[in-house]
Amino acid sequence: MKILVFAEQRDNKFKKPAFEAVRAARTIADQLGGEVIGLVVGGAVQSIAPALGGYGAAKVAVAEDARLAMYSPTAYASIIAAAATAEQAGVVIFPATAMGKDLAPRVAVKLDAGLASDCIALNVEGGEMVASRPVYAGKALTSVKVASAVKVFTLRPNVFSAGEAGSAVAPVEKMTLALSDRDFACVVKEVKQSSGKLDVAEADIIVTGGRGMKGPEHFALIEQLADAVGGAVGASRAVVDAGWRPHEEQVGQTGKTVSPSLYIAVGVSGAIQHLAGMSSSKYIVAINKDKDAPIFQVATYGIVGDAFEVVPAFTAEVKKLLGKN
Amino acid sequence: MKLAVCMNHVPDTATKINVAADGMTIDKTGVTYVISPYDEFAIEECLRIKEKSGGDVTVVSLGGDAHKESLRKALAMGVDKAVLLKDDSVRDSFAVARGLADYLKELAPDIVFFGKQSVDYDNGAIGVMVAEMLGLPSVSVVVKLEVAGGKAVAEREIEGGREVLETTLPAVFTAQKGLNEPRYPSLKGIMAAKSKPIEEKPVAAVPAKAAASGMQKPPAKPAGKIVGTDASAVPELVRLLHEEAKVI
Numbered sequence: 001m002k003i004l005v006f007a008e009q010r011d012n013k014f015k016k017p018a019f020e021a022v023r024a025a026r027t028i029a030d031q032l033g034g035e036v037i038g039l040v041v042g043g044a045v046q047s048i049a050p051a052l053g054g055y056g057a058a059k060v061a062v063a064e065d066a067r068l069a070m071y072s073p074t075a076y077a078s079i080i081a082a083a084a085t086a087e088q089a090g091v092v093i094f095p096a097t098a099m100g101k102d103l104a105p106r107v108a109v110k111l112d113a114g115l116a117s118d119c120i121a122l123n124v125e126g127g128e129m130v131a132s133r134p135v136y137a138g139k140a141l142t143s144v145k146v147a148s149a150v151k152v153f154t155l156r157p158n159v160f161s162a163g164e165a166g167s168a169v170a171p172v173e174k175m176t177l178a179l180s181d182r183d184f185a186c187v188v189k190e191v192k193q194s195s196g197k198l199d200v201a202e203a204d205i206i207v208t209g210g211r212g213m214k215g216p217e218h219f220a221l222i223e224q225l226a227d228a229v230g231g232a233v234g235a236s237r238a239v240v241d242a243g244w245r246p247h248e249e250q251v252g253q254t255g256k257t258v259s260p261s262l263y264i265a266v267g268v269s270g271a272i273q274h275l276a277g278m279s280s281s282k283y284i285v286a287i288n289k290d291k292d293a294p295i296f297q298v299a300t301y302g303i304v305g306d307a308f309e310v311v312p313a314f315t316a317e318v319k320k321l322l323g324k325n
Numbered sequence: 326m327k328l329a330v331c332m333n334h335v336p337d338t339a340t341k342i343n344v345a346a347d348g349m350t351i352d353k354t355g356v357t358y359v360i361s362p363y364d365e366f367a368i369e370e371c372l373r374i375k376e377k378s379g380g381d382v383t384v385v386s387l388g389g390d391a392h393k394e395s396l397r398k399a400l401a402m403g404v405d406k407a408v409l410l411k412d413d414s415v416r417d418s419f420a421v422a423r424g425l426a427d428y429l430k431e432l433a434p435d436i437v438f439f440g441k442q443s444v445d446y447d448n449g450a451i452g453v454m455v456a457e458m459l460g461l462p463s464v465s466v467v468v469k470l471e472v473a474g475g476k477a478v479a480e481r482e483i484e485g486g487r488e489v490l491e492t493t494l495p496a497v498f499t500a501q502k503g504l505n506e507p508r509y510p511s512l513k514g515i516m517a518a519k520s521k522p523i524e525e526k527p528v529a530a531v532p533a534k535a536a537a538s539g540m541q542k543p544p545a546k547p548a549g550k551i552v553g554t555d556a557s558a559v560p561e562l563v564r565l566l567h568e569e570a571k572v573i
Contacts, residue, residue, distance in 0.1 A: 015484075071488060073453075073462065073464070073465075073490075074462050097483075097484060098466065098481070098482065098483040098484055099483070101449055101465070101466075102453060102465045102466070102481075105418070105449075105451070105452075105453035105454040105457070106453050106456065106457045106463075108419070108450070108454065109422070109457035109458055113534065114533070114534025114535035115418060115419065115448065115534075115535055116535050117418075117448040117450055130538070133447075134447065134543070135445065135446050135447055136336070136342045136351070136444070137338070137444065137447060139341070139342035139543075140342050140540050140541065140542055140543070141540070141541050141543050142446075142537040142538075142539065142540045142541075143540075144535050144536065144537050144538065145536060146535045147532075147533070147534055148534040148535075151535075185462040185493045186462035186464060186491070186492035186493070186496065187492075188488045188489065188490050189478075189489050190488075190489040191488050191489070192480075192486050192487045192488075192489065193485060194486045198485070199484045201484050202484045205572065205573075229573055246503075247502045247503040248482065248503075250502070253444055254444070254502055255502070257447075261572045262566065262570070262572040262573070271339070272338075272339060272340070272341060273339060279543070280543070282572070283566070283570045283572050284549075285566070286549075291551075296551070297546070298546050298549075299549040300546075300570070301549060301552050301562055301565055302549055302550070302551045303552055303553055303554070303558050303559070304551060304553075304554050305553070305554050305556065305558070306555070309555060309556040310555065310556050312556075313556040313559040314559050314562070314563070317559050317560055317563040318563060321563055322573075
C-alpha cells in the first residue's frame with residue numbers, strides 16, 4: 001500500500017509537522033508493508049524536496065508552478081487528489097495545520113474517502129489502521145476506522161515525533177500539472193505576519209495568563225516569562241472576552257487546542273473548556289492563589305501563591321539558569 | 326444576496342462529558358445544548374451581510390427534533406427561514422456534508438456560512454466538504470470578510486498570522502472567533518421567532534466512511550506536586566523543570 005503525505009512548506013521551508021507526518025506514515029508503512037511518498041506543492045520547491053527522505057519518504061512528488069507560490073485551496077486540493085490517484089495511494093496524510101485542515105476535507109471528497117481529523121495516534125490493529133482522535137476538545141477520545149478504499153487523516157502537530165533526520169535523500173519526481181483558471185477561483189493575495197510573535201498553535205512552551213492577572217497591563221509579566229523560556233503567550237477565554245488579549249492567543253474549547261512540552265498557567269482557574277484545550281500538554285505548571293482551583297488537578301507542578309511575586313522570580317530564575325542575564 | 330448558514334446543536338462548552346453505557350457516544354443526562362459557538366459567528370456574519378446588501382438568510386441544521394431549539398434561537402437572532410433536515414442517525418462528517426450539500430444545491434445561495442468546526446466531534450471538515458460537493462471555492466477559519474461586486478476578500482487565521490484570500494462567488498466560508506460579536510436575540514425577535522415555521526425535510530441515508538468504534542475518557546493525569554506557596558519555591562520549580570522534566 002502507498003501512503004501519500006502532503007508535506008507543507010511555507011517560504012520554501014518545511015513546517016515541522018510535515019516531518020512529523022512523513023515519519024508517522026513511515027511507521028504505519030513499516031507495519032502494513034508499503035511505501036511513503038512525499039508531496040511538495042509550491043512556486044519553486046524542488047530543491048527542498050529530497051530532505052523528506054531523511055524522515056522515511058521513498059520518493060517525493062513535486063508540483064511546481066509560479067501560480068502555486070501563493071496558497072490556493074482549490075488548486076492545491078486538485079493537485080493532491082491527482083497525485084493520490086496517479087500513485088494509487090490507499091492513505092493520504094496531512095499535518096493538521098491551518099493549511100492541512102483546509103485541504104484534507106476537499107481532497108477527501110475528491111477521492112470519495114473518509115476523513116479522521118486531528119488524530120493523536122495512528123495504530124495498526126489486525127491489519128487495519130485505527131486512528132485515535134479527541135472529541136469535545138479532548139474531554140473524550142474516539143477510535144476511528146475509515147472504511148472507504150482511500151483513507152484520509154490529519155495529524156495533530158507536536159504529538160507525533162519527527163525523530164532525527166536521517167541521511168537518506170529521496171528521489172524527486174516532477175508532476176505534470178493540468179491547472180485551469182477555475183482551479184485558482186480562490187487564492188491568497190497577501191500573508192500578514194503578526195509581528196514575529198510565536199503562535200500558541202506552534203509553540204513548544206506556552207505561558208498563559210488568566211483573570212488572576214487582574215488587568216491587561218500586568219501581561220508584561222507573562223510576556224517576560226514567555227520570553228525567558230522561549231515560549232508563546234496564551235490567554236484564557238475570560239481574558240480574551242474581556243478584551244485584554246487578542247483571540248489568536250486563546251487556549252481552550254473555543255480557542256486553540258494545544259499540546260506543548262510545557263504549559264505554564266498563571267492565574268488561570270481551569271474552567272472545563274480551558275482544561276479541554278491544554279490538558280494533553282506534556283508538563284503543566286500552575287501558579288494560582290486558590291489552592292482549590294481546578295487547574296491544579298491537571299498540573300504536574302504547582303505553586304499555590306501570588307502570581308505577582310512568583311512570576312517575576314520565575315523569570316529571573318530561568319534567566320539565571322539559561323545564562324540570559 | 327441569498328445567504329445560507331449551517332448550524333449544529335451541541336453540548337455547551339461548560340458541560341462535563343461522560344461516555345454513555347454504549348461506549349460509543351456521550352451520556353446526555355443533564356447536558357445543556359446550545360448553538361455550536363462558531364456557528365453563532367456564522368449566523369451573525371450572514372445577518373450583517375444581509376443588513377448591508379439586502380437579501381435573505383436561511384439557517385439549516387441536520388439532526389433530530391432537538392435541533393429545533395437552536396434553530397428557533399437563530400430565528401430569534403433575525404434569520405428569515407429555518408430548515409431542519411430531519412435525521413436521527415449518527416453520521417460521520419462526510420454523510421452530514423452530503424445531506425447538507427443536497428439541500429443547498431436546490432437552494433443555490435450566493436454565500437454559505439459554517440462555523441469553523443462543530444464543538445462536539447471537532448472534525449472541522451463539513452464546511453469545506455460541502456464546498457467541494459457543490460463545486461464551490463471556500464475560505465475556512467475566516468476572521469474578516471468583505472463582499473462586493475460578485476467577489477469576496479476574506480482573511481483567514483494561520484499559524485503566526487493571517488492569509489488574505491480573494492474568491493469568486495458563490496463561495497463557502499467557515500467562521501472563526503473574532504469575525505464579529507454575535508448579537509443577543511431581542512425580545513421582539515424572540516416573540517417573532519415563536520410564530521415562524523421550521524420547515525422539515527427528509528434527508529437520504531448515507532453510509533459512514535469514517536466510523537467511530539469506541540469512545541473513552543482520556544487517561545487521568547497522575548496527581549501533581551505542589552512545590553510551594555510563594556516565590557521561595559521558584560528555584561525548586563525551575564530545578565524540576567530543568568532536571569526532571571527536561572523542558573527548560
